[in-house]
Amino acid sequence: xxxxxxxxxxxxxxxxxxxxxxxxxxxxxxxxxxxxxxxxxxxxxxxxxxxxxxxxxxxxxxxxxxxxxxxxxxxxxxxxxxxxxxxxxxxxxxxxxxxxxxxxxxxxxxxxxxxxxxxxxxxxxxxxxxxxxxxxxxxxxxxxxxxxxxxxxxxxxxxxxxxxxxxxxxxxxxxxxxxxxxxxxxxxxxxxxxxxxxxxxxxxxxxxxxxxxxxxxxxxxxxxxxxxxxxxxxxxxxxxxxxxxxxxxxxxxxxxxxxxxxxxxxxxxxxxxxxxxxxxxxxxxxxxxxxxxxxxxxxxxxxxxxxxxxxxxxxxxxxxxxxxxxxxxxxxxxxxxxxxxxxxxxxxxxxxxxxxxxxxxxxxxxxxxxxxxxxxxxxxxxxxxxxxxxxxxxxxxxxxxxxxxxxxxxxxxxxxxxxxxxxxxxxxxxxxxxxxxxxxxxxxxxxxxxxxx
Amino acid sequence: xxxxxxxxxxxxxxxxxxxxxxxxxxxxxxxxxxxxxxxxxxxxxxxxxxxxxxxxxxxxxxxxxxxxxxxxxxxxxxxxxxxxxxxxxxxxxxxxxxxxxxxxxxxxxxxxxxxxxxxxxxxxxxxxxxxxxxxxxxxxxxxxxxxxxxxxxxxxxxxxxxxxxxxxxxxxxxxxxxxxxxxxxxxxxxxxxxxxxxxxxxxxxxxxxxxxxxxxxxxxxxxxxxxxxxxxxxxxxxxxxxxxxxxxxxxxxxxxxxxxxxxxxxxxxxxxxxxxxxxxxxxxxxxxxxxxxxxxxxxxxxxxxxxxxxxxxxxxxxxxxxxxxxxxxxxxxxxxxxxxxxxxxxxxxxxxxxxxxxxxxxxxxxxxxxxxxxxxxxxxxxxxxxxxxxxxxxxxxxxxxxxxxxxxxxxxxxxxxxxxxxxxxxxxxxxxxxxxxxxxxxxxxxxxxxxxx
Numbered sequence: 001x002x003x004x005x006x007x008x009x010x011x012x013x014x015x016x017x018x019x020x021x022x023x024x025x026x027x028x029x030x031x032x033x034x035x036x037x038x039x040x041x042x043x044x045x046x047x048x049x050x051x052x053x054x055x056x057x058x059x060x061x062x063x064x065x066x067x068x069x070x071x072x073x074x075x076x077x078x079x080x081x082x083x084x085x086x087x088x089x090x091x092x093x094x095x096x097x098x099x100x101x102x103x104x105x106x107x108x109x110x111x112x113x114x115x116x117x118x119x120x121x122x123x124x125x126x127x128x129x130x131x132x133x134x135x136x137x138x139x140x141x142x143x144x145x146x147x148x149x150x151x152x153x154x155x156x157x158x159x160x161x162x163x164x165x166x167x168x169x170x171x172x173x174x175x176x177x178x179x180x181x182x183x184x185x186x187x188x189x190x191x192x193x194x195x196x197x198x199x200x201x202x203x204x205x206x207x208x209x210x211x212x213x214x215x216x217x218x219x220x221x222x223x224x225x226x227x228x229x230x231x232x233x234x235x236x237x238x239x240x241x242x243x244x245x246x247x248x249x250x251x252x253x254x255x256x257x258x259x260x261x262x263x264x265x266x267x268x269x270x271x272x273x274x275x276x277x278x279x280x281x282x283x284x285x286x287x288x289x290x291x292x293x294x295x296x297x298x299x300x301x302x303x304x305x306x307x308x309x310x311x312x313x314x315x316x317x318x319x320x321x322x323x324x325x326x327x328x329x330x331x332x333x334x335x336x337x338x339x340x341x342x343x344x345x346x347x348x349x350x351x352x353x354x355x356x357x358x359x360x361x362x363x364x365x366x367x368x369x370x371x372x373x374x375x376x377x378x379x380x381x382x383x384x385x386x387x388x389x390x391x392x393x394x395x396x397x398x399x400x401x402x403x404x405x406x407x408x409x410x411x412x413x414x415x416x417x418x419x420x421x422x423x424x425x426x427x428x429x430x431x432x433x434x435x436x437x438x439x440x441x442x443x444x445x446x447x448x449x450x451x452x453x
Numbered sequence: 454x455x456x457x458x459x460x461x462x463x464x465x466x467x468x469x470x471x472x473x474x475x476x477x478x479x480x481x482x483x484x485x486x487x488x489x490x491x492x493x494x495x496x497x498x499x500x501x502x503x504x505x506x507x508x509x510x511x512x513x514x515x516x517x518x519x520x521x522x523x524x525x526x527x528x529x530x531x532x533x534x535x536x537x538x539x540x541x542x543x544x545x546x547x548x549x550x551x552x553x554x555x556x557x558x559x560x561x562x563x564x565x566x567x568x569x570x571x572x573x574x575x576x577x578x579x580x581x582x583x584x585x586x587x588x589x590x591x592x593x594x595x596x597x598x599x600x601x602x603x604x605x606x607x608x609x610x611x612x613x614x615x616x617x618x619x620x621x622x623x624x625x626x627x628x629x630x631x632x633x634x635x636x637x638x639x640x641x642x643x644x645x646x647x648x649x650x651x652x653x654x655x656x657x658x659x660x661x662x663x664x665x666x667x668x669x670x671x672x673x674x675x676x677x678x679x680x681x682x683x684x685x686x687x688x689x690x691x692x693x694x695x696x697x698x699x700x701x702x703x704x705x706x707x708x709x710x711x712x713x714x715x716x717x718x719x720x721x722x723x724x725x726x727x728x729x730x731x732x733x734x735x736x737x738x739x740x741x742x743x744x745x746x747x748x749x750x751x752x753x754x755x756x757x758x759x760x761x762x763x764x765x766x767x768x769x770x771x772x773x774x775x776x777x778x779x780x781x782x783x784x785x786x787x788x789x790x791x792x793x794x795x796x797x798x799x800x801x802x803x804x805x806x807x808x809x810x811x812x813x814x815x816x817x818x819x820x821x822x823x824x825x826x827x828x829x830x831x832x833x834x835x836x837x838x839x840x841x842x843x844x845x846x847x848x849x850x851x852x853x854x855x856x857x858x859x860x861x862x863x864x865x866x867x868x869x870x871x872x873x874x875x876x877x878x879x880x881x882x883x884x885x886x887x888x889x890x891x892x893x894x895x896x897x898x899x900x901x902x903x904x905x906x
Contacts, residue, residue, distance in 0.1 A: 060516065067645075079648075148496065191526040194532045195532075
């Protein structure tokens with residue numbers, strides 16, 4: 001009868017954020033005797049590891065997004081709320097969302113991270129990052145507009161700048177972006193222009209450390225670098241970006257200072273925690289690290305508040321080997337599932353041993369037939385790594401939804417070497433949102449932009 | 454040797470607009486001994502007949518868009534230019550595009566139409582139309598946001614207004630939109646909400662004439678109306694909209710005046726010609742009709758300017774039976790191909806008989822297993838019409854590009870009754886574009902919007 005006592009009325013679990021951490025927690029609670037509320041700003045879960053394929057015109061946003069309501073429609077104990085949580089009251093056990101207060105018994109915060117310019121926020125205008133669907137559409141617009149602008153440009157120096165792409169950051173996202181842009185320029189778009197030769201495009205990948213893909217084994221970093229070079233990417237390691245402004249990227253390599261003229265700089269270098277970290281710190285006194293991540297206990301709860309958990313990119317979990325776990329999907333997934341299990345154990349008056357992350361390996365796509373996979377016990381490269389990468393991603397996409405389409409798209413792109421999703425959108429018509437009028441509609445004014453970019 | 458004389462240097466054909474008219478003209482000239490320039494504001498051709506499926510979350514924009522450069526990459530005599538033509542100088546035989554002048558020997562204007570509010574432009578804010586990818590994304594945002602808002606709304610009257618969708622205009626687009634929204638509400642979303650019952654949704658289709666699909670045979674209009682009603686759509690014919698404001702649609706049915714409270718009004722009622730019609734009228738003295746369409750000669754040229762042609766939705770061609778040809782894709786396609794053939798004949802010192810449109814029939818989708826097809830000699834309804842509709846659309850999509858994906862998506866949606874593309878985007882972050890700075894980039898400021906719609 002302990003269970004009934006603890007759980008009558010049903011225990012309320014509120015999850016903030018529908019990324020990997022929050023969504024897997026919700027899924028793991030689907031059959032539990034608790035009330036679950038999942039709150040997200042967006043109505044869909046985004047499969048972020050494939051966002052670079054939207055940015056480079058291979059996939060559409062919907063191909064890598066799953067409507068949260070659809071994913072959770074069979075979880076009858078679960079309610080999805082669209083909204084943004086602005087505050088937490090740990091004493092009253094309530095969240096603030098707009099004018100509403102949302103009570104919780106257990107709170108799981110999984111609001112993730114956004115890209116960070118290490119204090120140089122003015123770089124963002126010149127070097128957009130890649131976290132949201134809108135970010136990806138903006139990158140796509142810039143990349144394809146650059147080729148269009150080069151086609152029209154008569155001044156050779158400016159044309160060169162339009163055909164120079166700089167990717168800052170040699171982690172998986174940076175490697176995948178650089179590889180995809182090189183494939184675009186040297187393969188997909190080769191026949192499409194009349195005034196420019198797209199094979200003269202320069203794709204430059206910058207990394208501060210001494211090798212790309214620093215989390216991988218050194219021999220795979222080396223393999224990735226070789227594959228990138230074969231694709232035509234210029235890889236510059238031990239390179240610090242000191243400024244990005246007015247289409248000039250300034251670098252420092254040792255003592256040497258260099259400048260690159262580029263109209264398209266893409267940011268894949270750093271992330272910082274979302275704003276909820278700060279809110280939690282203020283309201284509960286929990287400590288955050290320099291990136292704004294919340295330092296969690298060994299069971300992913302926060303100090304002094306055993307009913308508040310932080311999972312995913314927002315959490316700094318350092319109990320395993322002293323280093324924080326990386327901000328990747330598998331960590332978030334396992335953390336979300338762990339907390340869901342722990343909540344259910346607690347309702348039975350039991351507990352679980354500390355969270356322990358099982359690293360199943362890392363993988364990164366470089367280009368057609370080229371990827372690197374590090375599973376610890378085995379390392380793959382080239383075609384087999386590429387195939388493995390495809391299979392793994394399809395597997396995880398299908399788990400949520402109908403992403404058979406993605407597989408077909410990939411097979412088709414492989415055969416035709418085409419990229420169907422290379423639309424320049426959001427260019428012609430921009431909506432300036434003035435205010436929400438008293439009917440609850442946005443009042444928008446159309447602005448026609450000059451197209452001659 | 455006549456040919457060589459006429460065509461040395463090569464005859465310059467400039468096509469403005471990459472819709473059905475312009476693109477089929479360009480494709481038909483791919484092997485001609487002429488220089489072709491295709492100018493469009495966008496970098497892709499849009500398969501407009503399927504735009505309503507983007508607006509209702511079935512397909513992604515890229516599924517129905519083909520990059521113009523990819524479609525024409527093998528046409529080595531053809532150059533694609535991204536830009537907007539602002540003026541024409543028929544004496545100098547030049548177009549004005551930004552700072553550039555573009556010379557032509559033959560000009561084909563195919564800039565199409567946009568939606569029209571019959572002078573009531575203030576209705577647009579409340580009742581967006583469906584012509585561009587951005588329009589479709591905005592409709593999609595409004596439709597799915599309405600269900601989200603209803604889920605949160607506590608006031609029953611307001612909730613009812615959120616769950617009432619009004620589609621103005623009973624042509625193919627209006628019928629297809631209304632059918633798709635009804636399927637969403639009564640089938641796809643049925644299990645997804647906890648506070649509302651989406652089957653209480655009202656979808657109301659308004660048509661001024663006495664039947665929906667006026668261009669079809671009366672028995673098919675009747676069939677369509679029956680199918681719509683079976684899906685749950687309320688069809689109101691002989692109904693004039695007299696005002697749309699503040700979430701209230703005011704109607705006149707005979708002498709009776711009614712009001713409908715609806716947060717989501719969609720416009721599928723009228724179109725007017727694009728701005729190039731006015732430019733042509735001013736510069737050449739050609740006459741336009743009340744909808745702004747250019748009145749063309751029997752060979753689609755304009756009076757007094759035998760080297761300027763107008764095709765597609767911008768043209769008013771009334772030489773066949775006194776009535777202008779309708780603004781549909783097959784008319785535009787045949788007109789574009791006719792002009793391409795005529796230009797080649799002229800280069801050989803020959804000509805062609807007057808343009809003659811071959812009407813192959815009309816078709817409209819209503820919902821799963823329900824469509825109407827009027828081929829003149831045969832009329833189909835129900836499942837076979839639906840299958841015919843699918844096959845025809847796939848056939849035309851594949852002609853351009855890799856749209857196998859669309860077929861897979863449809864098969865998948867049919868089996869699962871899901872809609873994968875129901876993303877609410879463009880909501881959280883809106884870009885206010887301030888100016889193009891001196892580096893050629895747009896300077897954008899992020900504005901965070903309240904999400905509590």
